[in-house]
Amino acid sequence: MEEKKEISEHEKYYAVRANYTSIYQDAYRNKVYINEKERSVIIEVDDIYEYYTNDDWLPQGNNEESSDEENDEEESEKSDFVFTDQDIADSNNDYLYHDVFHLSHKYSKNLHECKINPFASLMVTYPVGEGLLEFCSSDFTEEIKSLVGYGMLMKAFGKGKVDDDKVKNYSHEERFDFMTDTFMFADDLMKKTVYTSVFPPMFIKTNERSTAIYASCITELQKEMLRRLEFVFDEEFYPDELLKFTAHERFALYAHIYDIPMHSRRTEDFEITIRMDKTALECSRLPMDVIIQRLQSHKSTKKKSPLEKALGLEAGKVQMFYHVPRFMAVSYEISALHEMLELEFSKMLEYGIKLHKCKNCGRYFIIKGNYNAEYCDRIREGNSQTCQQIAAQRKYEEKLHSDQAVALFRKYYKRYHARSKVGTIKPDKFRKWNYQACEKRDICQRGEIALDEFEEWLEGSFKNREKK
Numbered sequence: 001m002e003e004k005k006e007i008s009e010h011e012k013y014y015a016v017r018a019n020y021t022s023i024y025q026d027a028y029r030n031k032v033y034i035n036e037k038e039r040s041v042i043i044e045v046d047d048i049y050e051y052y053t054n055d056d057w058l059p060q061g062n063n064e065e066s067s068d069e070e071n072d073e074e075e076s077e078k079s080d081f082v083f084t085d086q087d088i089a090d091s092n093n094d095y096l097y098h099d100v101f102h103l104s105h106k107y108s109k110n111l112h113e114c115k116i117n118p119f120a121s122l123m124v125t126y127p128v129g130e131g132l133l134e135f136c137s138s139d140f141t142e143e144i145k146s147l148v149g150y151g152m153l154m155k156a157f158g159k160g161k162v163d164d165d166k167v168k169n170y171s172h173e174e175r176f177d178f179m180t181d182t183f184m185f186a187d188d189l190m191k192k193t194v195y196t197s198v199f200p201p202m203f204i205k206t207n208e209r210s211t212a213i214y215a216s217c218i219t220e221l222q223k224e225m226l227r228r229l230e231f232v233f234d235e236e237f238y239p240d241e242l243l244k245f246t247a248h249e250r251f252a253l254y255a256h257i258y259d260i261p262m263h264s265r266r267t268e269d270f271e272i273t274i275r276m277d278k279t280a281l282e283c284s285r286l287p288m289d290v291i292i293q294r295l296q297s298h299k300s301t302k303k304k305s306p307l308e309k310a311l312g313l314e315a316g317k318v319q320m321f322y323h324v325p326r327f328m329a330v331s332y333e334i335s336a337l338h339e340m341l342e343l344e345f346s347k348m349l350e351y352g353i354k355l356h357k358c359k360n361c362g363r364y365f366i367i368k369g370n371y372n373a374e375y376c377d378r379i380r381e382g383n384s385q386t387c388q389q390i391a392a393q394r395k396y397e398e399k400l401h402s403d404q405a406v407a408l409f410r411k412y413y414k415r416y417h418a419r420s421k422v423g424t425i426k427p428d429k430f431r432k433w434n435y436q437a438c439e440k441r442d443i444c445q446r447g448e449i450a451l452d453e454f455e456e457w458l459e460g461s462f463k464n465r466e467k468k
Protein backbone atom coordinates (compact mmCIF):
# COMPACT_ATOMS: atom_id res chain seq x y z
CA MET A 1 0.00 0.00 0.00
CA GLU A 2 1.08 3.47 -0.84
CA GLU A 3 1.69 5.65 2.16
CA LYS A 4 -0.36 8.83 2.20
CA LYS A 5 1.54 11.99 2.96
CA GLU A 6 0.05 14.43 5.40
CA ILE A 7 -0.81 17.59 3.46
CA SER A 8 -1.09 21.02 5.01
CA GLU A 9 -4.19 23.24 4.91
CA HIS A 10 -2.28 25.55 2.60
CA GLU A 11 -1.52 22.75 0.11
CA LYS A 12 -5.07 21.48 0.33
CA TYR A 13 -6.41 24.96 -0.43
CA TYR A 14 -4.53 25.08 -3.71
CA ALA A 15 -5.00 21.40 -4.56
CA VAL A 16 -8.80 21.69 -4.73
CA ARG A 17 -8.45 24.78 -6.91
CA ALA A 18 -6.10 23.36 -9.53
CA ASN A 19 -6.60 21.95 -13.01
CA TYR A 20 -5.46 18.37 -13.52
CA THR A 21 -4.54 16.50 -16.67
CA SER A 22 -7.62 14.32 -16.23
CA ILE A 23 -10.10 16.95 -15.07
CA TYR A 24 -10.47 20.70 -15.64
CA GLN A 25 -12.42 22.86 -13.27
CA ASP A 26 -12.76 25.87 -15.53
CA ALA A 27 -14.80 24.53 -18.43
CA TYR A 28 -17.46 27.27 -18.48
CA ARG A 29 -17.16 31.01 -18.97
CA ASN A 30 -20.03 32.35 -16.91
CA LYS A 31 -20.81 36.02 -16.56
CA VAL A 32 -21.64 36.98 -13.00
CA TYR A 33 -23.32 40.32 -12.28
CA ILE A 34 -23.68 41.64 -8.74
CA ASN A 35 -26.50 44.04 -7.96
CA GLU A 36 -25.20 45.91 -4.95
CA LYS A 37 -28.45 47.72 -4.15
CA GLU A 38 -30.51 44.55 -4.10
CA ARG A 39 -27.65 42.40 -2.90
CA SER A 40 -28.34 39.86 -5.57
CA VAL A 41 -26.28 37.74 -7.92
CA ILE A 42 -27.20 37.27 -11.57
CA ILE A 43 -25.39 34.53 -13.47
CA GLU A 44 -25.54 34.35 -17.22
CA VAL A 45 -24.75 30.69 -17.73
CA ASP A 46 -22.39 29.76 -20.55
CA ASP A 47 -23.92 27.77 -23.40
CA ILE A 48 -20.88 27.23 -25.57
CA TYR A 49 -21.21 23.44 -25.30
CA GLU A 50 -24.85 23.49 -26.35
CA TYR A 51 -24.52 24.57 -29.97
CA TYR A 52 -23.73 21.12 -31.29
CA THR A 53 -26.96 19.74 -29.92
CA ASN A 54 -28.90 22.28 -31.92
CA ASP A 55 -30.22 20.67 -35.09
CA ASP A 56 -29.60 23.85 -37.08
CA TRP A 57 -25.91 23.36 -36.69
CA LEU A 58 -25.83 19.77 -37.99
CA PRO A 59 -24.99 19.35 -41.69
CA GLN A 60 -28.13 18.96 -43.74
CA GLY A 61 -28.81 15.48 -45.10
CA ASN A 62 -27.81 13.08 -42.34
CA ASN A 63 -30.06 15.00 -40.01
CA GLU A 64 -32.88 12.53 -39.71
CA GLU A 65 -31.18 9.55 -38.22
CA SER A 66 -29.37 11.45 -35.53
CA SER A 67 -32.32 13.59 -34.54
CA ASP A 68 -34.40 10.44 -33.95
CA GLU A 69 -31.78 9.16 -31.59
CA GLU A 70 -31.58 12.47 -29.84
CA ASN A 71 -35.30 12.61 -29.36
CA ASP A 72 -35.29 9.29 -27.54
CA GLU A 73 -32.48 10.51 -25.37
CA GLU A 74 -34.30 13.73 -24.70
CA GLU A 75 -37.36 11.93 -23.43
CA SER A 76 -35.48 9.84 -20.92
CA GLU A 77 -33.25 12.74 -19.86
CA LYS A 78 -36.07 15.21 -19.45
CA SER A 79 -37.89 13.15 -16.87
CA ASP A 80 -34.81 13.51 -14.64
CA PHE A 81 -34.56 17.26 -14.90
CA VAL A 82 -36.27 19.35 -12.32
CA PHE A 83 -37.32 21.93 -14.87
CA THR A 84 -37.51 22.31 -18.62
CA ASP A 85 -37.23 25.34 -20.84
CA GLN A 86 -40.96 25.07 -21.39
CA ASP A 87 -41.54 25.39 -17.62
CA ILE A 88 -39.60 28.65 -17.65
CA ALA A 89 -41.42 29.91 -20.74
CA ASP A 90 -44.78 28.97 -19.18
CA SER A 91 -43.96 30.90 -16.03
CA ASN A 92 -43.25 34.08 -18.02
CA ASN A 93 -39.55 33.83 -17.31
CA ASP A 94 -40.19 33.80 -13.59
CA TYR A 95 -39.41 30.22 -12.71
CA LEU A 96 -38.46 29.64 -9.08
CA TYR A 97 -36.03 26.80 -8.50
CA HIS A 98 -35.20 25.36 -5.04
CA ASP A 99 -37.21 28.22 -3.46
CA VAL A 100 -34.61 30.98 -4.03
CA PHE A 101 -33.18 30.74 -7.53
CA HIS A 102 -35.01 32.66 -10.26
CA LEU A 103 -34.47 31.16 -13.67
CA SER A 104 -35.14 33.08 -16.85
CA HIS A 105 -34.04 33.12 -20.47
CA LYS A 106 -31.36 35.55 -21.51
CA TYR A 107 -33.43 36.53 -24.47
CA SER A 108 -36.50 34.91 -25.89
CA LYS A 109 -35.34 32.10 -28.09
CA ASN A 110 -36.78 29.16 -29.87
CA LEU A 111 -36.95 26.15 -27.63
CA HIS A 112 -34.99 23.42 -29.37
CA GLU A 113 -33.99 21.96 -26.07
CA CYS A 114 -32.03 18.86 -25.70
CA LYS A 115 -29.48 20.61 -23.61
CA ILE A 116 -26.64 18.71 -22.04
CA ASN A 117 -26.82 21.14 -19.12
CA PRO A 118 -30.34 22.37 -18.30
CA PHE A 119 -28.91 25.59 -16.83
CA ALA A 120 -26.98 26.54 -19.97
CA SER A 121 -28.02 29.89 -21.50
CA LEU A 122 -30.24 30.78 -18.53
CA MET A 123 -30.06 33.78 -16.23
CA VAL A 124 -30.00 32.61 -12.61
CA THR A 125 -30.83 35.26 -9.99
CA TYR A 126 -30.67 34.90 -6.19
CA PRO A 127 -29.72 36.86 -3.06
CA VAL A 128 -25.99 37.08 -2.28
CA GLY A 129 -25.10 34.20 0.01
CA GLU A 130 -27.83 31.76 -1.03
CA GLY A 131 -25.75 29.99 -3.66
CA LEU A 132 -22.89 29.39 -1.27
CA LEU A 133 -25.26 28.24 1.48
CA GLU A 134 -27.05 25.84 -0.84
CA PHE A 135 -23.76 24.26 -1.87
CA CYS A 136 -22.50 24.08 1.71
CA SER A 137 -25.63 22.53 3.19
CA SER A 138 -26.14 19.82 0.58
CA ASP A 139 -25.31 16.21 1.29
CA PHE A 140 -23.34 14.79 -1.64
CA THR A 141 -22.52 11.43 -0.01
CA GLU A 142 -24.63 9.20 -2.25
CA GLU A 143 -23.76 11.03 -5.48
CA ILE A 144 -20.04 10.94 -4.71
CA LYS A 145 -20.19 7.26 -3.89
CA SER A 146 -21.78 6.45 -7.23
CA LEU A 147 -19.41 8.73 -9.16
CA VAL A 148 -16.30 7.18 -7.61
CA GLY A 149 -17.82 3.74 -8.17
CA TYR A 150 -18.20 4.57 -11.83
CA GLY A 151 -14.58 5.71 -12.02
CA MET A 152 -13.40 2.41 -10.55
CA LEU A 153 -15.53 0.49 -13.00
CA MET A 154 -13.91 2.39 -15.86
CA LYS A 155 -10.55 1.41 -14.49
CA ALA A 156 -11.61 -2.24 -14.36
CA PHE A 157 -12.56 -2.03 -18.04
CA GLY A 158 -9.19 -0.49 -18.79
CA LYS A 159 -10.76 2.70 -20.14
CA GLY A 160 -9.42 6.19 -19.69
CA LYS A 161 -5.78 5.54 -18.93
CA VAL A 162 -3.95 8.39 -17.27
CA ASP A 163 -1.13 9.97 -19.18
CA ASP A 164 1.19 12.47 -17.60
CA ASP A 165 0.91 15.17 -20.20
CA LYS A 166 0.60 18.72 -19.04
CA VAL A 167 -2.80 20.44 -19.00
CA LYS A 168 -3.52 20.94 -22.69
CA ASN A 169 -5.63 23.28 -24.72
CA TYR A 170 -8.09 21.04 -26.47
CA SER A 171 -10.03 22.04 -29.55
CA HIS A 172 -13.66 23.03 -29.23
CA GLU A 173 -14.76 19.73 -30.76
CA GLU A 174 -12.73 17.76 -28.24
CA ARG A 175 -14.00 19.88 -25.36
CA PHE A 176 -17.55 19.39 -26.55
CA ASP A 177 -17.10 15.61 -26.41
CA PHE A 178 -15.54 15.79 -22.95
CA MET A 179 -18.41 17.92 -21.70
CA THR A 180 -21.09 15.66 -23.13
CA ASP A 181 -19.42 12.66 -21.46
CA THR A 182 -19.12 14.54 -18.19
CA PHE A 183 -22.83 15.21 -18.09
CA MET A 184 -23.61 11.63 -19.01
CA PHE A 185 -22.01 10.02 -15.98
CA ALA A 186 -21.67 12.77 -13.37
CA ASP A 187 -25.05 14.43 -13.79
CA ASP A 188 -26.50 13.16 -10.49
CA LEU A 189 -23.85 15.06 -8.62
CA MET A 190 -24.20 18.13 -10.79
CA LYS A 191 -27.95 18.26 -10.54
CA LYS A 192 -27.70 18.21 -6.77
CA THR A 193 -27.09 21.97 -6.44
CA VAL A 194 -27.25 25.03 -8.66
CA TYR A 195 -23.50 25.65 -8.33
CA THR A 196 -22.44 22.15 -9.32
CA SER A 197 -24.59 22.55 -12.45
CA VAL A 198 -23.58 26.09 -13.30
CA PHE A 199 -19.86 25.55 -12.63
CA PRO A 200 -19.37 22.00 -13.88
CA PRO A 201 -15.99 20.31 -14.22
CA MET A 202 -14.84 18.82 -17.49
CA PHE A 203 -13.58 15.27 -17.31
CA ILE A 204 -10.79 14.76 -19.82
CA LYS A 205 -10.41 11.17 -18.66
CA THR A 206 -13.03 9.20 -16.86
CA ASN A 207 -11.20 7.00 -14.44
CA GLU A 208 -10.57 6.23 -10.81
CA ARG A 209 -8.24 9.17 -10.46
CA SER A 210 -10.35 11.87 -12.10
CA THR A 211 -13.54 10.90 -10.28
CA ALA A 212 -11.63 10.77 -6.99
CA ILE A 213 -10.19 14.24 -7.69
CA TYR A 214 -13.62 15.71 -8.31
CA ALA A 215 -15.07 13.98 -5.25
CA SER A 216 -12.26 15.39 -3.10
CA CYS A 217 -12.65 18.87 -4.55
CA ILE A 218 -16.35 18.95 -3.73
CA THR A 219 -15.91 17.49 -0.25
CA GLU A 220 -12.94 19.63 0.72
CA LEU A 221 -14.42 22.86 -0.66
CA GLN A 222 -17.60 22.23 1.25
CA LYS A 223 -15.75 21.38 4.46
CA GLU A 224 -13.52 24.44 4.25
CA MET A 225 -16.39 26.81 3.42
CA LEU A 226 -18.55 25.51 6.27
CA ARG A 227 -15.67 25.90 8.71
CA ARG A 228 -15.10 29.39 7.36
CA LEU A 229 -18.78 30.38 7.64
CA GLU A 230 -18.84 29.22 11.24
CA PHE A 231 -15.66 31.09 12.11
CA VAL A 232 -16.59 34.31 10.31
CA PHE A 233 -20.38 34.59 10.64
CA ASP A 234 -21.57 32.41 13.52
CA GLU A 235 -22.27 34.58 16.55
CA GLU A 236 -22.36 31.55 18.80
CA PHE A 237 -18.82 30.55 17.86
CA TYR A 238 -16.58 31.60 20.78
CA PRO A 239 -18.62 34.80 21.31
CA ASP A 240 -16.53 35.98 24.27
CA GLU A 241 -13.50 36.27 22.05
CA LEU A 242 -14.90 36.82 18.56
CA LEU A 243 -18.02 39.00 18.91
CA LYS A 244 -15.96 42.17 19.16
CA PHE A 245 -14.51 41.59 15.67
CA THR A 246 -16.13 42.55 12.37
CA ALA A 247 -16.70 39.73 9.87
CA HIS A 248 -13.74 40.68 7.67
CA GLU A 249 -11.48 40.85 10.71
CA ARG A 250 -12.64 37.41 11.72
CA PHE A 251 -11.76 36.23 8.22
CA ALA A 252 -8.28 37.74 8.54
CA LEU A 253 -7.77 35.72 11.71
CA TYR A 254 -9.22 32.61 10.06
CA ALA A 255 -6.98 32.94 6.99
CA HIS A 256 -3.99 33.39 9.27
CA ILE A 257 -4.82 30.30 11.35
CA TYR A 258 -5.47 28.01 8.38
CA ASP A 259 -2.72 29.50 6.24
CA ILE A 260 -4.89 30.42 3.27
CA PRO A 261 -4.55 33.62 1.19
CA MET A 262 -6.34 36.80 2.26
CA HIS A 263 -6.86 37.80 -1.33
CA SER A 264 -8.67 36.36 -4.32
CA ARG A 265 -8.44 37.45 -7.93
CA ARG A 266 -11.07 37.60 -10.63
CA THR A 267 -11.55 38.97 -14.10
CA GLU A 268 -13.85 41.92 -14.40
CA ASP A 269 -15.66 42.52 -17.64
CA PHE A 270 -16.87 45.97 -18.62
CA GLU A 271 -19.23 46.46 -21.53
CA ILE A 272 -21.55 48.96 -23.13
CA THR A 273 -24.70 47.18 -24.14
CA ILE A 274 -28.20 47.86 -25.43
CA ARG A 275 -29.50 45.09 -23.17
CA MET A 276 -31.51 46.73 -20.45
CA ASP A 277 -31.76 45.01 -17.11
CA LYS A 278 -31.97 46.26 -13.54
CA THR A 279 -28.25 46.17 -12.91
CA ALA A 280 -27.43 47.94 -16.18
CA LEU A 281 -30.07 50.60 -15.51
CA GLU A 282 -28.71 51.39 -12.06
CA CYS A 283 -25.14 51.40 -13.27
CA SER A 284 -25.93 53.82 -16.13
CA ARG A 285 -28.04 56.32 -14.15
CA LEU A 286 -30.61 56.74 -16.93
CA PRO A 287 -34.15 57.13 -15.56
CA MET A 288 -36.79 54.89 -17.08
CA ASP A 289 -39.05 57.77 -18.26
CA VAL A 290 -36.12 59.32 -20.14
CA ILE A 291 -35.41 56.00 -21.86
CA ILE A 292 -39.05 55.59 -22.89
CA GLN A 293 -39.26 59.18 -24.09
CA ARG A 294 -36.12 58.74 -26.21
CA LEU A 295 -37.26 55.43 -27.69
CA GLN A 296 -40.68 56.80 -28.58
CA SER A 297 -39.53 60.10 -30.06
CA HIS A 298 -37.20 58.70 -32.70
CA LYS A 299 -37.85 59.86 -36.28
CA SER A 300 -35.81 58.76 -39.27
CA THR A 301 -34.18 61.47 -41.33
CA LYS A 302 -32.33 61.76 -44.63
CA LYS A 303 -30.63 65.01 -43.67
CA LYS A 304 -27.11 64.86 -42.27
CA SER A 305 -26.30 66.73 -39.08
CA PRO A 306 -23.15 68.91 -38.93
CA LEU A 307 -21.28 66.18 -37.03
CA GLU A 308 -22.40 63.54 -39.52
CA LYS A 309 -21.26 65.76 -42.39
CA ALA A 310 -17.92 66.53 -40.78
CA LEU A 311 -17.10 62.90 -40.01
CA GLY A 312 -18.73 61.42 -43.07
CA LEU A 313 -21.36 59.40 -41.17
CA GLU A 314 -24.70 58.35 -42.62
CA ALA A 315 -27.68 60.58 -41.98
CA GLY A 316 -29.40 59.92 -38.67
CA LYS A 317 -26.51 57.97 -37.10
CA VAL A 318 -26.01 60.37 -34.19
CA GLN A 319 -29.74 60.59 -33.48
CA MET A 320 -29.96 56.81 -33.61
CA PHE A 321 -27.41 56.52 -30.81
CA TYR A 322 -29.37 59.04 -28.78
CA HIS A 323 -32.74 57.38 -29.23
CA VAL A 324 -31.53 53.84 -28.58
CA PRO A 325 -29.91 54.17 -25.17
CA ARG A 326 -26.81 52.21 -24.24
CA PHE A 327 -26.05 50.93 -20.78
CA MET A 328 -22.97 50.08 -18.81
CA ALA A 329 -22.62 46.63 -17.37
CA VAL A 330 -19.89 45.26 -15.14
CA SER A 331 -19.58 41.54 -14.64
CA TYR A 332 -17.09 38.97 -13.48
CA GLU A 333 -16.01 36.10 -15.65
CA ILE A 334 -16.26 33.06 -13.41
CA SER A 335 -15.43 29.54 -14.55
CA ALA A 336 -14.75 27.36 -11.56
CA LEU A 337 -16.92 26.56 -8.58
CA HIS A 338 -14.23 27.67 -6.12
CA GLU A 339 -13.96 31.07 -7.83
CA MET A 340 -17.69 31.61 -7.43
CA LEU A 341 -17.57 30.60 -3.78
CA GLU A 342 -14.75 33.08 -3.15
CA LEU A 343 -16.57 35.86 -5.02
CA GLU A 344 -19.80 35.30 -3.13
CA PHE A 345 -17.99 35.01 0.19
CA SER A 346 -16.23 38.34 -0.43
CA LYS A 347 -19.56 40.01 -1.30
CA MET A 348 -21.05 38.66 1.95
CA LEU A 349 -18.22 40.41 3.80
CA GLU A 350 -18.62 43.63 1.77
CA TYR A 351 -22.37 43.83 2.32
CA GLY A 352 -22.19 42.89 5.99
CA ILE A 353 -24.49 39.92 5.54
CA LYS A 354 -25.49 38.18 8.77
CA LEU A 355 -26.16 34.50 9.24
CA HIS A 356 -27.97 32.56 11.91
CA LYS A 357 -28.00 28.84 12.46
CA CYS A 358 -31.55 27.49 12.18
CA LYS A 359 -32.69 26.02 15.50
CA ASN A 360 -34.67 23.36 13.65
CA CYS A 361 -32.50 22.06 10.80
CA GLY A 362 -29.10 23.36 11.91
CA ARG A 363 -28.31 25.03 8.59
CA TYR A 364 -27.15 28.62 8.20
CA PHE A 365 -29.58 31.13 6.76
CA ILE A 366 -29.39 34.82 5.85
CA ILE A 367 -30.99 37.31 8.21
CA LYS A 368 -33.50 39.55 6.47
CA GLY A 369 -35.27 42.16 8.57
CA ASN A 370 -35.96 40.29 11.78
CA TYR A 371 -32.63 40.13 13.51
CA ASN A 372 -33.91 37.68 16.13
CA ALA A 373 -35.00 35.09 13.57
CA GLU A 374 -34.19 31.63 14.89
CA TYR A 375 -35.64 29.49 12.11
CA CYS A 376 -35.06 29.43 8.36
CA ASP A 377 -37.80 29.61 5.76
CA ARG A 378 -36.51 26.65 3.76
CA ILE A 379 -38.41 23.42 3.38
CA ARG A 380 -36.24 20.59 4.57
CA GLU A 381 -36.19 17.42 2.50
CA GLY A 382 -39.08 15.16 3.43
CA ASN A 383 -41.15 17.96 4.97
CA SER A 384 -43.98 19.99 3.56
CA GLN A 385 -43.51 22.97 5.87
CA THR A 386 -40.68 25.45 6.32
CA CYS A 387 -38.68 25.40 9.54
CA GLN A 388 -40.45 28.65 10.53
CA GLN A 389 -43.85 27.03 10.07
CA ILE A 390 -42.77 23.91 11.95
CA ALA A 391 -41.50 26.07 14.82
CA ALA A 392 -44.70 28.17 14.89
CA GLN A 393 -46.80 25.00 14.97
CA ARG A 394 -44.65 23.58 17.76
CA LYS A 395 -44.90 26.82 19.75
CA TYR A 396 -48.66 26.82 19.34
CA GLU A 397 -48.87 23.26 20.61
CA GLU A 398 -46.58 24.06 23.53
CA LYS A 399 -48.70 27.06 24.39
CA LEU A 400 -51.86 25.00 24.23
CA HIS A 401 -50.29 22.34 26.41
CA SER A 402 -49.08 24.98 28.83
CA ASP A 403 -52.51 26.70 29.00
CA GLN A 404 -54.19 23.36 29.67
CA ALA A 405 -51.76 22.61 32.50
CA VAL A 406 -52.60 25.97 34.12
CA ALA A 407 -56.32 25.37 33.69
CA LEU A 408 -56.07 21.95 35.37
CA PHE A 409 -54.07 23.38 38.24
CA ARG A 410 -56.69 26.12 38.79
CA LYS A 411 -59.57 23.66 38.77
CA TYR A 412 -58.01 21.49 41.50
CA TYR A 413 -56.72 24.47 43.45
CA LYS A 414 -60.27 25.80 43.74
CA ARG A 415 -61.61 22.40 44.75
CA TYR A 416 -59.01 21.71 47.47
CA HIS A 417 -58.92 25.30 48.65
CA ALA A 418 -62.66 25.12 49.32
CA ARG A 419 -62.14 21.89 51.25
CA SER A 420 -59.41 23.43 53.33
CA LYS A 421 -61.78 26.26 54.22
CA VAL A 422 -64.48 23.87 55.47
CA GLY A 423 -61.85 21.80 57.25
CA THR A 424 -61.95 18.49 55.33
CA ILE A 425 -58.34 19.21 54.33
CA LYS A 426 -55.95 20.56 56.96
CA PRO A 427 -54.55 24.01 55.98
CA ASP A 428 -50.88 22.92 56.32
CA LYS A 429 -51.56 19.86 54.13
CA PHE A 430 -53.16 22.15 51.57
CA ARG A 431 -50.18 24.49 51.65
CA LYS A 432 -47.81 21.57 51.12
CA TRP A 433 -49.99 20.30 48.27
CA ASN A 434 -50.07 23.73 46.68
CA TYR A 435 -46.29 23.86 46.67
CA GLN A 436 -46.00 20.42 45.05
CA ALA A 437 -48.78 21.15 42.57
CA CYS A 438 -47.06 24.33 41.40
CA GLU A 439 -43.87 22.37 40.79
CA LYS A 440 -45.78 19.67 38.87
CA ARG A 441 -47.60 22.32 36.84
CA ASP A 442 -44.29 23.88 35.78
CA ILE A 443 -42.90 20.49 34.80
CA CYS A 444 -46.04 19.79 32.80
CA GLN A 445 -45.87 23.20 31.11
CA ARG A 446 -42.40 22.39 29.92
CA GLY A 447 -43.83 19.23 28.38
CA GLU A 448 -41.83 16.92 30.66
CA ILE A 449 -44.94 15.12 31.87
CA ALA A 450 -48.18 14.53 30.02
CA LEU A 451 -51.42 16.32 30.85
CA ASP A 452 -53.08 12.98 31.72
CA GLU A 453 -50.38 12.21 34.22
CA PHE A 454 -50.69 15.64 35.81
CA GLU A 455 -54.46 15.33 36.07
CA GLU A 456 -54.20 11.88 37.59
CA TRP A 457 -51.83 13.20 40.24
CA LEU A 458 -54.12 16.16 41.02
CA GLU A 459 -57.16 13.90 41.25
CA GLY A 460 -55.44 11.45 43.57
CA SER A 461 -53.86 14.04 45.89
CA PHE A 462 -56.44 13.86 48.68
CA LYS A 463 -58.22 10.55 48.08
CA ASN A 464 -57.73 9.22 51.60
CA ARG A 465 -59.01 12.37 53.27
CA GLU A 466 -62.06 12.38 51.02
CA LYS A 467 -63.39 9.23 52.69
CA LYS A 468 -63.58 10.90 56.09
Ligand SMILES: [Zn+2]
Nearest residue numbers: 358361376387
Ligand atom coordinates in the same frame (compact mmCIF):
# COMPACT_ATOMS: atom_id res chain seq x y z
ZN1 LIG B 1 -34.20 25.35 9.04
